[in-house]
Amino acid sequence: xxxxxxxxxxxxxxxxxxxxxxxxxxxxxxxxxxxxxxxxxxxxxxxxxxxxxxxxxxxxxxxxxxxxxxxxxxxxxxxxxxxxxxxxxxxxxxxxxxxxxxxxxxxxxxxxxxxxxxxxxxxxxxxxxxxxxxxxxxxxxxxxxxxxxxxxxxxxxxxxxxxxxxxxxxxxxxxxxxxxxxxxxxxxxxxxxxxxxxxxxxxxxxxxxxxxxxxxxxxxxxxxxxxxxxxxxxxxxxxxxxxxxxxxxxxxxxxxxxxx
Amino acid sequence: xxxxxxxxxxxxxxxxxxxxxxxxxxxxxxxxxxxxxxxxxxxxxxxxxxxxxxxxxxxxxxxxxxxxxxxxxxxxxxxxxxxxxxxxxxxxxxxxxxxxxxxxxxxxxxxxxxxxxxxxxxxxxxxxxxxxxxxxxxxxxxxxxxxxxxxxxxxxxxxxxxxxxxxxxxxxxxxxxxxxxxxxxxxxxxxxxxxxxxxxxxxxxxxxxxxxxxxxxxxxxxxxxxxxxxxxxxxxxxxxxxxxxxx
Numbered sequence: 001x002x003x004x005x006x007x008x009x010x011x012x013x014x015x016x017x018x019x020x021x022x023x024x025x026x027x028x029x030x031x032x033x034x035x036x037x038x039x040x041x042x043x044x045x046x047x048x049x050x051x052x053x054x055x056x057x058x059x060x061x062x063x064x065x066x067x068x069x070x071x072x073x074x075x076x077x078x079x080x081x082x083x084x085x086x087x088x089x090x091x092x093x094x095x096x097x098x099x100x101x102x103x104x105x106x107x108x109x110x111x112x113x114x115x116x117x118x119x120x121x122x123x124x125x126x127x128x129x130x131x132x133x134x135x136x137x138x139x140x141x142x143x144x145x146x147x148x149x150x151x152x153x154x155x156x157x158x159x160x161x162x163x164x165x166x167x168x169x170x171x172x173x174x175x176x177x178x179x180x181x182x183x184x185x186x187x188x189x190x191x192x193x194x195x196x197x198x199x200x201x202x203x204x205x206x207x208x209x210x211x212x213x214x215x216x217x218x219x220x221x222x223x224x225x226x227x228x229x230x231x232x233x234x235x236x237x238x239x240x241x242x243x244x245x246x247x248x249x250x251x252x253x254x255x256x257x258x259x260x
Numbered sequence: 261x262x263x264x265x266x267x268x269x270x271x272x273x274x275x276x277x278x279x280x281x282x283x284x285x286x287x288x289x290x291x292x293x294x295x296x297x298x299x300x301x302x303x304x305x306x307x308x309x310x311x312x313x314x315x316x317x318x319x320x321x322x323x324x325x326x327x328x329x330x331x332x333x334x335x336x337x338x339x340x341x342x343x344x345x346x347x348x349x350x351x352x353x354x355x356x357x358x359x360x361x362x363x364x365x366x367x368x369x370x371x372x373x374x375x376x377x378x379x380x381x382x383x384x385x386x387x388x389x390x391x392x393x394x395x396x397x398x399x400x401x402x403x404x405x406x407x408x409x410x411x412x413x414x415x416x417x418x419x420x421x422x423x424x425x426x427x428x429x430x431x432x433x434x435x436x437x438x439x440x441x442x443x444x445x446x447x448x449x450x451x452x453x454x455x456x457x458x459x460x461x462x463x464x465x466x467x468x469x470x471x472x473x474x475x476x477x478x479x480x481x482x483x484x485x486x487x488x489x490x491x492x493x494x495x496x497x498x499x500x501x502x503x504x505x506x507x
Contacts (some may be wrong), residue, residue, distance in 0.1 A: 015362020023350050094346035098405060101310055101340055102363035104331035260313045 004107040016099060020116030021213040024082055033122055035061065035078055039070045039216050040130040043135060046192060056194040057225050059100030063136040067129070068219045069191035074128045075150060076186050076211065079157035080164070080178065081139030083113045087165025088174050091258075106252035110162065110245070124152060138222060145230050146221030151212040152237050157182075159244040166258060185211045192217075195227050261324050263288045263358065263444035264309065269318035271304055271468075278304045282318070284461060287460075288412075288447060291439045291480045293459030293476070294448045300465040303343060306417050309339045322413055331505045336364060339406035343417040343448075345398050347390040353377070353401055354386040357408050366407035376404045379434055396427040407438075414438065415446045420454065432458060447495040456480070456493040464500055472500045 024031040047063040056065045058066035090096035092211075099109070140146060160182070168174035188201070195203050206212050217233035220226035226233070264286040271279040279301045286292045294302050300359065305320065307313035308320050311327050311334070320327045325334040348356060361369040375384045380400040385393060390401065399419065404413060420428045428451075436458065439445045449455055455462060455476075462479055464472040472479065478497045 010365035010367060012363040012365050015359055015365075018362070019351075019359045022355075026350055090348075093349070094342075094344050095348045097312065097342055097344075097346060098348070098360055099363060100312055101338075103335040103358075103365070104363060105332075221396060257312060259311065260307075 001037075001112040002153060011108055012102050012104045013112050016102075016104065016108070016112035017116055020082070020086060021119050022115060023086060024116070024120045030192045031078070031082070031120060032127055035074045035124050036127040036131050039074050040131050042070055042210050043067065047135065057223060060223055060225075061136055063079045064138055065219075065223075066192065067132050067136070067138060068222045069215055070132060071128045072149070072153065073186050073189075073191045074123035075154055076214065077182065078124040079117045079154040080161040080182050082117040083158050083161030084165040084168075084174055084178070085161075086116075086192065087162060088168050090167070092170070096258070101200045106249055107250050109233040110249055113160035113162055113190065114155055114245075114248075117161055118154040119153065121154035121157065125150060125154075139223035140222060142221045142230075144221070145234075146218060149214055149216065149218040149221065149237065151228075151243055152234070153218070156210070156214070156237065156241045156244055159241065159248045162248045165242065166248075166256060169174075169257070170205060185209055188228070189215050191215060210236055214245045215239050261288065262286060262321070263290065263323060264446065265319075265321040265324075266305070266309075267319045267321070269305075269308065269320055270316050271301075271308065271313065272316045277468050279308075279315075281471060282468075284463060284470060286444060288323075288444055289442055291436075291445045291458055291460050292447070293455040293462040294446060294460060294465065295452065295455055296448075296465035297501065301468040302378070302465055303417060303469075305465070306340065306415055306446075306448065309415065310338065311335060320329075335408060337411055337413055339409065339414045340408045340413035341402050341414070341419050343421065345395060345402070347393075347398055347401065349389070349391045349409075351392070352387050352389050353382055353404075356390060356401060357404055360405045360457070361408045366409055371406065372410065373404075373408060376407050379406050381423040381430065396423050399423050399427065400431075403434075412442070413444045414444070417448050418450065420449060420451060428454075452493040452497055462493075464497065466501060471503075472496075 042065065043066060047066055051062050056062065087096070145227035164174055164177040168177060188206070189209055190206065195206045195212065198206065213228070213236040216226045216228055217230045217237065220230045262285040262468055266284045269279055269282040270277065281306070281384065282305065294305065296302050304313060308315050308324065309327060314328070321498045322334040323337045325337065327334040351359065357373045357376070377386055380403060382397070382404060387396055390398065393401065393415055403419065419431060432454065435445055447455065447459060461475050463470050465466050480493065482496055
């Protein structure tokens with residue numbers, strides 16, 4: 001009954017990528033609409049309270065300053081959430097076995113999960129932008145920088161989510177990774193303020209936070225002004241991406257916590 | 261060529277020897293039984309074959325392809341029905357099978373997916389979410405997932421554990437048919453009467469070692485000769501396990 005076995009040269013990457021995108025889209029109320037609403041609430045509360053009290057850059061309102069930060073923060077958190085939640089759920093329910101049984105290399109596995117995370121991050125980021133851009137006038141000084149930082153940053157957080165999902169053995173551990181590392185790093189990266197408004201010591205500390213460069217570079221694309229050069233930021237983020245990608249690929253190649 | 265070959269295969273978890281220098285060849289077209297008590301090493305052996313577990317030493321091959329060095333070819337030739345009743349709750353039956361097919365790089369596989377679903381009685385459940393299926397139906401989907409890439413070697417790890425008589429009968433009918441058409445079937449089960457009826461050759465494992473390896477007829481003959489009565493595989497199993505314990 002089973003026809004002659006025939007080898008195919010197609011990669012399983014596309015199916016895994018499509019499955020991961022379909023997975024988050026199927027629950028888009030939770031994975032897309034909810035973070036967009038959260039960002040709107042941030043904008044309404046902080047924008048309303050601080051609009052007349054905080055001036056970060058000349059000729060740029062606080063609300064306008066806040067919007068790219070909120071877009072990037074949502075993009076980062078949702079890119080991380082996509083890979084990390086998918087992997088940990090599949091590990092705990094056991095259905096990751098279907099991917100592990102397939103002839104997928106560690107590079108195909110990594111690429112499919114990270115690209116799907118990037119798609120979710122970008123969809124949420126776009127949703128946040130479309131929902132918040134009505135609150136003030138927003139310009140695109142350097143659209144290419146916006147795109148570069150959005151792509152690179154979502155890739156970093158997708159890879160970090162993969163690391164977190166593989167490392168964690170229960171939801172509690174993943175929540176710790178998210179709440180004690182990802183969340184503080186994104187919230188303290190300059191979403192709501194410019195680091196120039198901080199005391200000197202906190203300014204120095206902020207320079208060790210790679211998430212700061214993601215948001216600063218992304219914001220440069222909108223306003224043409226930033227705390228540090230976008231070239232320096234893109235270098236930092238690029239190196240950080242290579243580092244987390246190398247760690248994730250090493251974990252996958254060695255079968256760390258996946259193949260015993 | 262052997263459908264499956266284990267060459268001096270060992271797997272250690274710290275001081276525990278889960279598999280101890282296993283040497284075993286299963287020929288193409290065999291219906292082979294892998295029996296043993298809990299913790300004997302059956303699932304570890306299958307996990308190594310599937311690439312879910314790495315051996316401490318030795319090699320495992322599927323149709324001549326090393327499962328570590330040539331994993332793509334080995335996995336394409338192997339279909340595994342896992343012991344645990346696992347499923348992805350986001351998708352329905354058809355999507356589950358289409359994704360599984362896609363992981364193996366097979367596109368436009370709808371005709372074959374329809375045929376598998378028909379033979380496993382899943383056609384009317386095709387659009388049902390996996391969560392909505394009964395345990396027996398989920399088990400059928402697991403079998404379908406193992407067959408979706410048309411593998412010549414099929415391993416069923418305790419496929420009838422906890423399923424009703426009707427499913428067991430229909431599953432064995434289907435698997436026997438696959439075997440008659442040339443597929444190599446490897447079965448682990450605690451239902452020894454199933455192994456006795458279906459398997460041409462049987463290996464018994466205990467504490468990570470093969471303690472018996474013979475045709476089913478020869479194994480049954482051991483009890484018959486000894487007690488001058490027709491024994492069943494359960495008698496043989498109990499005898500071999502106790503012999504090994506006392507030695």
